[in-house]
Amino acid sequence: MISKQEERLEKILSILKLSNPATVNKLAQLIEVSHMTIRRDIEILEREKKVEVFHGGIMLPDSQRRENWKEYTLADATSIMCEEKKRIGLKAALMLKNNDSLILDTGSTTEYISQSLNPEYSLSIVCFTLNTLIHVSKLKKSKIIFPGGYFHRNTLMFESEEGISILKKNRAAIAFVSASGISLSLGVTCSNSYERETKKTIMGSSMKKVLVADSSKFDIVHSTYFAELQDFDTVITDEGIPDKYRTFCNNNNIELLTV
Amino acid sequence: MISKQEERLEKILSILKLSNPATVNKLAQLIEVSHMTIRRDIEILEREKKVEVFHGGIMLPDSQRRENWKEYTLADATSIMCEEKKRIGLKAALMLKNNDSLILDTGSTTEYISQSLNPEYSLSIVCFTLNTLIHVSKLKKSKIIFPGGYFHRNTLMFESEEGISILKKNRAAIAFVSASGISLSLGVTCSNSYERETKKTIMGSSMKKVLVADSSKFDIVHSTYFAELQDFDTVITDEGIPDKYRTFCNNNNIELLTV
DNA sequence: CCTAAAATGTTATTTTTTTAACATTATTTT
DNA sequence: AAAATAATGTTAAAAAAATAACATTTTAGG
CATH class of the missing domain: 3.40.50.1360 (Rossmann fold)
Known part of the structure; x- marks a missing residue:
């Protein structure tokens, strides 16, 4: 069983792979949830070092981004x-x-x-x-x-x-x-x-x-x-x-x- | 003869290579000019497609990192x-x-x-x-x-x-x-x-x-x-x-x- | 089916960034 | 060197984002 939140976290990462960085509002619009939900998701991803957060948006860290x-x-x-x-x-x-x-x-x-x-x-x-x-x-x-x-x-x-x-x-x-x-x-x-x-x-x-x-x-x-x-x-x-x-x-x- | 502005543009790019993305204020502090100067520099770099600008900062575009x-x-x-x-x-x-x-x-x-x-x-x-x-x-x-x-x-x-x-x-x-x-x-x-x-x-x-x-x-x-x-x-x-x-x-x- | 807890949404407030207008300082031209 | 121009800085107002507090909805457990 995969929770809605986990699904969103995946979506956020896949959105970032396409357009890095992304703003919180853009993510919220795309995933069709409130910006607060995105913010709370981002907190988790940040703790797991999956994304980097800055004022105005989030992005994949360099290590994740390299085209192979x-x-x-x-x-x-x-x-x-x-x-x-x-x-x-x-x-x-x-x-x-x-x-x-x-x-x-x-x-x-x-x-x-x-x-x-x-x-x-x-x-x-x-x-x-x-x-x-x-x-x-x-x-x-x-x-x-x-x-x-x-x-x-x-x-x-x-x-x-x-x-x-x-x-x-x-x-x-x-x-x-x-x-x-x-x-x-x-x-x-x-x-x-x-x-x-x-x-x-x-x-x-x-x-x-x-x-x-x-x-x-x-x-x-x-x-x-x-x-x-x-x-x-x-x-x-x-x-x-x-x-x-x-x-x-x-x-x-x-x-x-x-x- | 290389102008002060060109020098700053180089500096901005080299800072970005080191830490991508960067905020306007951070750049202004590092280069020791006002944020407005940085903003005007960024405008030029953006027109030349050397950087991507978003609310909260700027970064090197993917094209600079991605392979052929x-x-x-x-x-x-x-x-x-x-x-x-x-x-x-x-x-x-x-x-x-x-x-x-x-x-x-x-x-x-x-x-x-x-x-x-x-x-x-x-x-x-x-x-x-x-x-x-x-x-x-x-x-x-x-x-x-x-x-x-x-x-x-x-x-x-x-x-x-x-x-x-x-x-x-x-x-x-x-x-x-x-x-x-x-x-x-x-x-x-x-x-x-x-x-x-x-x-x-x-x-x-x-x-x-x-x-x-x-x-x-x-x-x-x-x-x-x-x-x-x-x-x-x-x-x-x-x-x-x-x-x-x-x-x-x-x-x-x-x-x-x-x- | 109901309740408690968790998750998500809403709103107002605070903070930060952006923009624009104008002041100041440098640079160039005459 | 003075005037004109360009570059940079300052400030205030506008816009956007972050935060926090609280409301609502969803979910899980009994």
Whole structure:
């Protein structure tokens, strides 16, 4: 059971998030209670350090107010293999030429690709995660296709049956596919089962299939299998991969690019 | 040569950076001039949009603190009817209670709704524009459904056949619908034909249909017709609407909320 | 259903801020 | 240096907000 007062306190905070600071009278009008009620509510919020009060109004303290850009990105400068991922992303982006069509998979490496795309090109881009969308949406000359669906907060990915059928309708010259595990014997894997269908679909919709993964993913197996290594035409990774993968790529006609 | 006034303006800004907001009297004391001098300085800073003034003090505007999220937003503090839209958005958000399901249409007004949603609530949110997605994706307790498709840069909207069928599968308690024109004789209209199908669908998928539009949209007609005014249960707008719409809402049992 | 307590609203008073008009002090121009 | 102008200060009145005291409504418990 949530009291009316608690409800008001929430409302006050959400109003403040939108327009900070706010006057007592404005709050009273919006919430449709008397200014005294607001004042008494504010007293509580002030004691809890949720707001700061001054003559003329109240506001959120600095700590509550910061916009958090990090919320929709996986590519964190402090994350592991960050420099390698950046280089891989750039190498991938440089494979493209004007008027190319591409599909971007999930993950932080593909986010670096999306950051490195040439804004002067007219690309046709299919992606389905928020972190890549943020970047590609700024490419004014490119066409964006985003098969939507249900949001998965851990990967920032959207996925649905209908999204899959949009993917099936849109072919691309290149698909950049990520993986969280790569093994010669157990194939290419990812962590979330909901990714499987999407990954298989984009591999079926694209001419050239490029695996982008830093060397920490090699000799690792995760739960969800979605492809064999030889299903890819190209692998972009960093110098740190075991030699057997170099040999394997050579023998299987897979282009191996290390950056 | 730097004038005394310019020096004070700098001082005011640097004081604000340290403690935001500040009262006029505090500034006057610190800078050791009369409160009138500070007031006149503030007038200049306000015209230059360097500070925001309110009864009781001044503060740095949000724009000075917020990161570069402007690229994927339609809600611009300098846009027309901005204050009205904010109030409308807030009023709309306050209609919701915990565990509600809602659909957010395109536009800047709905963006203000998305900004005002209570992060403590577990909502089920359907939206299809990037500007609203940016905000709702931060609501950790809410479920997000984003029917994707082809990106329309002018409205930041995604739209496709498959998106429509996701919309049809997802019902909501409330749909917040925007419009660019509202007329008694010619109905409710929007500017882009690709919006029509989506708007009609969300109106068909929701129990309560709420039209959100500031008063500048009334007595205006745009190219694409998608509903009659009486198709809505509630209209949220500002005080500036013509009286005939008040009468019409009264006679047709439409709840009219002016903020 | 009634009563006591709590919550909210109303009103008048006090305090603070804002505004405006004019006085004073600085600065520039001639 | 005097006059003109601009900048700043002073003061009083107006407006807005805060406070306090009390009235009313709502809620919880018996």
